[in-house]
Amino acid sequence: MKNFLQQINSYIKEAYNAGKYLYNGLSVTFDHLRRRPVTVQYPYEKLIPSERYRGRIHYEFDKCIACEVCVRVCPINLPVVDWVMNKETKKKELRNYSIDFGVCIFCGNCVEYCPTNCLSMTEEYELATFDRHNLNFDNVALGRLPTNVTTDPSVKPLRELTYLPKGVMDPHEIPASDTRVGKLPEEVYDWMRPEHNENKDTVSNPNN
Amino acid sequence: MEYGLDLEYSFNEFLKGFGLSSEIAHIIWLPIPMLLVLVAAVVGVLVTVWLERKISAAAQQRIGPEYAGALGVLQPIADGLKLLVKEDIIPAKADGILFTAGPILVLVPVILSWLIVPFGQNLLISNVGIGIFLWIALSSIQPIGLLMSGYASNNKYSLLGGLRAAAQSISYEIPLALSVLAIVLMTNSLSTVDIVNQQSGAGILSWNIWRQPVGFIVFWICALAECERLPFDLPEAEEELVAGYQTEYAGMKFALFYLGSYINLILSALLVSILYLGGWGFPVPVELIAKFLNLPINAPFIQVFTASIGIVMTVLKAYLLVFIAILLRWTTPRVRIDQLLDLGWKFLLPISLANLLITAGLKLAFPQFFGG
Numbered sequence: 001m002k003n004f005l006q007q008i009n010s011y012i013k014e015a016y017n018a019g020k021y022l023y024n025g026l027s028v029t030f031d032h033l034r035r036r037p038v039t040v041q042y043p044y045e046k047l048i049p050s051e052r053y054r055g056r057i058h059y060e061f062d063k064c065i066a067c068e069v070c071v072r073v074c075p076i077n078l079p080v081v082d083w084v085m086n087k088e089t090k091k092k093e094l095r096n097y098s099i100d101f102g103v104c105i106f107c108g109n110c111v112e113y114c115p116t117n118c119l120s121m122t123e124e125y126e127l128a129t130f131d132r133h134n135l136n137f138d139n140v141a142l143g144r145l146p147t148n149v150t151t152d153p154s155v156k157p158l159r160e161l162t163y164l165p166k167g168v169m170d171p172h173e174i175p176a177s178d179t180r181v182g183k184l185p186e187e188v189y190d191w192m193r194p195e196h197n198e199n200k201d202t203v204s205n206p207n208n
Numbered sequence: 209m210e211y212g213l214d215l216e217y218s219f220n221e222f223l224k225g226f227g228l229s230s231e232i233a234h235i236i237w238l239p240i241p242m243l244l245v246l247v248a249a250v251v252g253v254l255v256t257v258w259l260e261r262k263i264s265a266a267a268q269q270r271i272g273p274e275y276a277g278a279l280g281v282l283q284p285i286a287d288g289l290k291l292l293v294k295e296d297i298i299p300a301k302a303d304g305i306l307f308t309a310g311p312i313l314v315l316v317p318v319i320l321s322w323l324i325v326p327f328g329q330n331l332l333i334s335n336v337g338i339g340i341f342l343w344i345a346l347s348s349i350q351p352i353g354l355l356m357s358g359y360a361s362n363n364k365y366s367l368l369g370g371l372r373a374a375a376q377s378i379s380y381e382i383p384l385a386l387s388v389l390a391i392v393l394m395t396n397s398l399s400t401v402d403i404v405n406q407q408s409g410a411g412i413l414s415w416n417i418w419r420q421p422v423g424f425i426v427f428w429i430c431a432l433a434e435c436e437r438l439p440f441d442l443p444e445a446e447e448e449l450v451a452g453y454q455t456e457y458a459g460m461k462f463a464l465f466y467l468g469s470y471i472n473l474i475l476s477a478l479l480v481s482i483l484y485l486g487g488w489g490f491p492v493p494v495e496l497i498a499k500f501l502n503l504p505i506n507a508p509f510i511q512v513f514t515a516s517i518g519i520v521m522t523v524l525k526a527y528l529l530v531f532i533a534i535l536l537r538w539t540t541p542r543v544r545i546d547q548l549l550d551l552g553w554k555f556l557l558p559i560s561l562a563n564l565l566i567t568a569g570l571k572l573a574f575p576q577f578f579g580g
Contacts, residue, residue, distance in 0.1 A: 015555070022539070022540065025539040025540065026535060026536070026539050028539070029267050029535050029538050029539045030535060032266070032267050032268070032269060033263070033266045033267060035269050036269070037269045037270055037271055038269070039269075039270070039271070041271075
């Protein structure tokens with residue numbers, strides 16, 4: 001008889017616990033109902049790429065001296081530099097330059113080593129095409145400037161997480177006047193100038 | 209208690225004014241409430257599908273359907289239209305007749321069960337004496353349809369899904385019927401109208417949920433299991449069984465299953481509100497409001513008011529329960545088949561049996577509180 005009562009007791013306890021856990025779970029899901037989505041509604045909203053964003057490569061034909069350094073530093077020797085030696089002037093004559101973005105890994109080594117700065121990285125990342133051969137950009141396509149997210153009237157630009165004010169997680173409806181968390185680059189530069197050197201001891205960390 | 213709008217009587221009187229005999233007036237009247245309830249059921253499904261998608265989105269911090277109509281209200285209609293014009297495929301090795309009859313056999317009993325759902329004193333298709341028993345009987349036709357479509361598909365997933373659906377429906381029907389029996393014991397009637405009227409004495413205080421809390425929980429769990437809602441959606445567990453008995457279905461036949469499961473969910477919610485939450489009753493008795501306003505209970509204004517309040521209250525309570533079902537869907541993980549049968553046979557069945565016995569005892573001890 002005692003054993004039977006014990007069984008009944010554990011039975012009731014189990015049922016009570018099941019109900020309690022169910023209630024806990026339901027309160028979690030119910031609480032989620034009042035949280036709004038922070039999702040970026042791409043193509044209507046887009047994140048502003050950061051300053052050092054490594055997007056599609058931009059190329060200026062007129063600056064290029066056909067030195068082929070970009071080819072040497074490229075992990076897979078990707079850029080195609082099509083030049084001929086002009087026998088009379090004894091100079092290289094550049095005819096064509098192309099990079100296949102279907103193969104490029106956007107490491108930025110070519111941009112880093114280019115002696116004349118004719119290569120640079122843009123913030124363009126929407127490169128999808130219906131045919132992979134369309135990703136092979138020649139010097140004309142490489143010379144086009146991308147449309148800017150902040151100037152495109154059909155797109156609502158949103159700041160990335162690190163560019164939001166302190167403690168803010170949702171990029172929607174943040175006034176443009178709100179500055180990002182931490183010091184801006186020009187503020188760090190001001191702090192590094194020699195006339196402020198005596199203050200350096202009091203303010204030890206520029207990121208404060 | 210015989211007050212309230214009698215639309216049938218007024219309609220027949222209206223037709224008799226044109227010189228029609230009462231038989232012809234009755235024949236003209238007959239299809240009207242049926243059509244009305246069918247339309248109400250389908251609109252209810254559209255609203256529930258939209259609510260399910262929106263509430264699921266909110267629970268997961270998404271936005272959900274947004275572009276089809278304002279806030280995506282036209283999304284369910286778009287889905288339905290898509291299914292309507294889709295190609296109807298019957299697998300080559302499937303049994304054509306059983307394959308086609310399956311979804312029909314699933315949907316028809318669910319729609320027939322709407323016969324007994326009252327939205328007011330006279331606002332139901334027919335006040336059958338065996339009301340709630342009719343629903344239990346009709347709901348046991350459904351597993352035959354599920355088994356049929358699962359077997360006829362000639363697909364291992366379909367067969368497993370069909371078998372699971374049958375096992376689940378049969379094992380959860382018993383505690384369901386037992387908890388309904390406790391209510392019937394208190395009401396002395398199987399009619400849904402009598403069950404609601406028995407709860408209408410003192411507004412919210414006289415609702416059956418206070419006298420039958422255990423029965424309420426058992427009934428709700430069983431109703432979810434009968435509808436194959438998420439903690440118990442084993443028959444169509446997509447991770448293991450692709451889509452269960454629905455695997456081979458496409459187009460309108462799939463739409464019938466889809467429609468059936470949502471109509472069943474709304475029906476279960478409506479029945480919970482009728483059996484336990486006072487049906488069309490307002491939390492404060494309407495007689496008290498009428499007395500407060502110094503109006504006779506038979507005044508036309510009060511009658512229209514009570515009828516509309518009744519419909520609103522029934523629908524409101526049902527949709528509150530639908531909301532809880534959707535929230536449960538995103539809270540609870542799916543149970544295993546052994547856990548499902550454990551819960552059904554080892555927990556709900558003894559609990560509902562004990563509940564029935566205790567109710568019978570209490571009815572003998574306190575007849576004024578537990579029905580005489």
